[in-house]
Amino acid sequence: MERSVGLGGRARSGDRQKFRVALLPLNNFTLNAFSGFVDALRLAADAGGRSRQIECGWSIVGHDAVRASCGLAVTPDQLPPDPATVDYIAVCGGNDYRLRQQPEWLDTYLRAAADAGTTLIGLCTGTFNIARAGLMEGRTACVHWNVHEEFRDQFPGIRTVSDRIFLDNGNRISCAGSTGASDLALYLVSRHCGAELAQQSLRHMILNRQRDANFPQPQFVNDTQDILDGVVRRCINLMEQTLNVPISMAELAQKSGMSERQLARRFRASLGQPPSRYYRFVRLRYGAWRLIHTTDSVTQIALDSGFSDGSHFHREFCKEFGASPNRYRKTTAGERFL
Known part of the structure; x- marks a missing residue:
């Protein structure tokens, strides 16, 4: 025994x-x-x-x-x-x-x-x-x-x-x-x-499956390893934490201890674009991830990504990825748009 x-x-x-x-x-x-x-x-x-x-x-x-x-x-x-x-x-x-x-x-x-x-x-x-x-x-x-x-x-x-x-x-x-x-x-x-x-x-636990070790964390920025500016990296981190209710650029600048103009200069030097444009990109990547990994409606994903409605999300998504949210979701190789 x-x-x-x-x-x-x-x-x-x-x-x-x-x-x-x-x-x-x-x-x-x-x-x-x-x-x-x-x-x-x-x-x-x-x-x-x-x-x-x-x-x-x-x-x-x-x-x-x-x-x-x-x-x-x-x-x-x-x-x-x-x-x-x-x-x-x-x-x-x-x-x-x-x-x-x-x-x-x-x-x-x-x-x-x-x-x-x-x-x-x-x-x-x-x-x-x-x-x-x-x-x-x-x-x-x-x-x-x-x-x-x-x-x-x-x-x-x-x-x-x-x-x-x-x-x-x-x-x-x-x-x-x-x-x-x-x-x-x-x-x-x-x-x-x-x-x-x-x-x-x-x-x-009423779960359908066990996730593998390499299952992605739902984070939506590119690797910041090569960004030398610590202020820019911290701002990107704050963007990730406020995807569903985006903060204003004035508040982002205040939290980083500088003016909006100074912050914009730092972002352009590090990423070649202003913080507002990068923030929009992060939110769209979040929406893209949700389209692939969930069955939530496009409208719900749009709201959770900080967009005012589904139409606004649709327009911005098409500009960024060259495909509508629905087409992106139906494309089995959808991740190639990322």
Whole structure:
């Protein structure tokens, strides 16, 4: 008869549990990524959603109670375990990613885990913490598009991508967070327990399919890697955050600490066009992505892209891509217009 591994025990040959994860939430962690990850494991671990840790195991670890960015308090089950007793340590970050320091115990623990050969997972901004401990050198980090610029500013020597939902680098896995954390957990379930248990979890979550690691994050600007002007890069980031309700160029200039004329000069020097034109392009790319990846109506996509109505969106879309929104959607090779 097979036996289960107790809390804190690494899955071993002959044990029922195929792998174990220690989830380490940090203060101000994002609940969506944390809960999506652990719930995907829970639903795969036992039949009928009964939550027993049979096929895989997990524990919530840490030194003190922490709060999610939404205010929910979480008390760890145990102190951080010996890294050799788990297969993965998932660092769950959140809104404190701009703090450029972290507790000494966290650096020490993550380095000990790396030395033990335990795979480190950065969930949401947890990749910042792994990088801050000096453990991402020579690797590529996958981060959410909203924090891409900040990560690059803090860790200029680390290649950073936001064109996928997670990236497996062997003993380092980085995940953009949000709903992508569920896909990452299902990826681990498939790897260790088989596709059927991943499907079991999907069915319980009322999802149709598991997304691959390279599924695109819905970001709609070109890579800003070659843009040297930090003000322009920050403005582009702000544009991404305000696609559905575009801000005025006056407000964009105010937020960047300069006049509209100065900002326009900076954009022309970096991108060869004024910020208003680039902003329009970003919103149209968002609309194009929605046309390909959703079944939403053109009118709804137009409104969500910050256009006053479907006719306005239609006119601007045709100018930019040389095809109407409906033709673009029906073209199986639609992405060639991008």
